[in-house]
Amino acid sequence: MEYTPNADQEISENEQPILQLEDVTIRYGDVPAVQNVSLAIARQQITSIIGPSGCGKSTLLRALNRMNDFIPEANITGRILYMGAELYSEETDPVDVRRKIGMVFQKPNPFPKSIFSNVAWGPSINGYREGIEDRVEKSLRRAALWEEVADRLHDSASSLSGGQQQRLCIARALAMEPEVILMDEPCSALDPVSTARIEDLMFELKKRYTIVIVTHNMQQAARVSDYTAFLESGKLVEFGETDQVFTRPRHNRTEEYVTGRFG
Amino acid sequence: MTNGSPENTASLLVGKVRFHWKEEVIRIALFLCAILSVATTLSIVVVLATEAFTFFENVSLGEFLLGGRWTPLLVPRSFGVLPLVCGTLLIVAGAALIALPVGLATAVYLGEYAPDRVRSIVKPVLEVLAGIPTVVYGYFALTFVTPLIRSIFPSTQIFNAASASIVVSIMVLPMVASLCDDSLRAVPLSLRQGAYALGATSFEVTTRVVVPASLSGVVASFVLALSRAIGETMAVTLAAGATPRMTINPLESIQTMTAYIVQVSLGDTPAGSVEYQTIFAVAALLFTITLMMNVIAHRVLRRFREVYE
Structure with a gap:
């Protein structure tokens, strides 16, 4: 193969983790919520963050697309690199960060607009108007919702069931064509059938996107993720391939947590 | 058991x-x-x-509602109410032009942009503004706003619609701001976060998610503010004058429906005469208009209401 600088770069980019956390500490005022966490998020893989309530897993997740910026007393030290670029440098615009790193929330939060407008919203504020229909359809298909809503795109999003609404929120995030999708306990408000559908969807999405999911459901983490980080009291106890974390944990606390002895 | x-x-x-x-x-x-x-x-x-x-x-209903001359106290008498309606509308339009956008902008600033410290100062000031007796506003119009306008437009009459409009807008501003603030706050945080997570700026989140989501409350606050402006009496009596006139020039003296009622109530018009009864006809019209506005506000609230869990 002929040498081109581009090809070279591509190879190195693929080996490089898409997100790299280095000694990240997040405080609310003086109270640390996340302490000295270092880990790497692999590209086009699913990484889950597990841990008991209040361990800082949501805080950590929200640090990855700068959603903690809206909490005035939150402050962060350490470094987070997104494809080699500092997420928290002076020059980084949080608005750009969130375009690249999308998010799905605990409770479905569709806008009080039509199904179509919900998906078209992100692209339209960013000035993509051409081919918006195609983009909406593609996003809805990728979120496995198209078949169910194709004939009622202009109905209100609130007419959908909870599980459908959550898939709509995923479609809404996908319409921005992000690299990474953060999911903050996306199934905690859903019934088992809807949960299973979202988990199936995550396997599909993995082909194109990197997913980081926070969950308090250990079975879910074991089922869907390639890598698992176990957080306790804001500290990263263990991080590794999911198989290893669940079957051969290196730490006692991890073993106790994943076998359900506490948490 | x-x-x-x-x-x-x-x-x-x-x-x-x-x-x-x-x-x-x-x-x-x-x-x-x-x-x-x-x-x-x-x-x-x-x-x-x-x-x-x-x-x-x-007096026939047609003459009252469609007549363009209002001189019930002078000979030859004429009972066309349109000049009074026109005066009221002029005041209301002027007040709406200022109070509605500024009120909504204030609410948006307080709710979406202002740091807690600023909010904790501005909010009470607005409430004080709402508590000032309206006669003070009238006096303020006459002694402060009118000279100001006359220094810019020297041809302005001493009593003029613009001055009254401005103080009426100041008067309804706290109501618009406060009601809009309430309805903006009712929009759940999760909606804002969803919008921010799509790479929206504060301005986009506000104008394209928060305000549309609270549209019913915003519109209802507008209608209530307008109906308050229609019924406003003291400031317009003091500042706008007593000249029933069909004009859209805000620098001229006019008379509103409410100001006319004050004029007759305080004057020496004998009770029971046709001149005296005019104030009931005008009041009935005023009541009908504000009632209609309230019905509209109610409809709007129901039509556009979004229910959040």
């Missing part, structure tokens, strides 16, 4: 119904309080209607 037969259970409960006279007294007292305001409103409507009816025995 679990092994008692149904008859036993019944006998335990039957015969316990006593007359709770205290409850009854309280119920009646509360009912009387509730009926008081309804009865007052109804009796006002009845008085307005009967007096207006006698007026319309002398």
Whole structure:
């Protein structure tokens, strides 16, 4: 193969983790919520963050697309690199960060607009108007919702069931064509059938996107993720391939947590 | 109880119904309080209607509603109410032009942009603004706003619609801001976060998610502010003048419906004369207009209401 600088770069980019956390500490005022966490998020893989309530897993997740910026007393030290670029440098615009790193929330939060407008919203504020229909359809298909809503795109999003609404929120995030999708306990408000559908969807999405999911459901983490980080009291106890974390944990606390002895 | 037969259970409960006279007294007292305001409103409507009816025995409804000259106190008499309606609309339009956008912008600033410290200062100031007696606003218009306008437009009359419009807008501004603020706050945080997570700026989140989501409350606050401006009396009586005139020039003296009612009520017009009855006809019209506005506000609220969990 002929040498081109581009090809070279591509190879190195693929080996490089898409997100790299280095000694990240997040405080609310003086109270640390996340302490000295270092880990790497692999590209086009699913990484889950597990841990008991209040361990800082949501805080950590929200640090990855700068959603903690809206909490005035939150402050962060350490470094987070997104494809080699500092997420928290002076020059980084949080608005750009969130375009690249999308998010799905605990409770479905569709806008009080039509199904179509919900998906078209992100692209339209960013000035993509051409081919918006195609983009909406593609996003809805990728979120496995198209078949169910194709004939009622202009109905209100609130007419959908909870599980459908959550898939709509995923479609809404996908319409921005992000690299990474953060999911903050996306199934905690859903019934088992809807949960299973979202988990199936995550396997599909993995082909194109990197997913980081926070969950308090250990079975879910074991089922869907390639890598698992176990957080306790804001500290990263263990991080590794999911198989290893669940079957051969290196730490006692991890073993106790994943076998359900506490948490 | 679990092994008692149904008859036993019944006998335990039957015969316990006593007359709770205290409850009854309280119920009646509360009912009387509730009926008081309804009865007052109804009796006002009845008085307005009967007096207006006698007026319309002398003057035709068509002449009243469509006539363009209002000189009931001067000869030759003319009972066309349009100049008064026009005066009121001029004041309301001017006040709306200022108060609605500024009020909404204030609410948006307070709710979406302002740090807590600024909010904790501005909010009470707005409430004080809402508590100032309207006669003070009238005086303020006459002694401060009018000279200011005259220094810019020297041809301005001493009594003019612009000055009154400005103070009426200041008067309804706190109401618009406060009601809009309430409805913006009712939009759940999760919607804002969803929008921010799509790479929206604060401005986009506000204008394209938060305000549309609270549209019903915003529009209702607008309509209520307008109906308050229509009914506003003291400031327009003091500042806008007493010249019924069909004009859209805000620098001229005009007369509103409310100001006319004040003029006749305070003047020496003999009670029972046609001149005197004009104020009931004008008041009935005023009442009809504000009632219609409130009905519209109600409809809008219902039509656009978004229910959040």
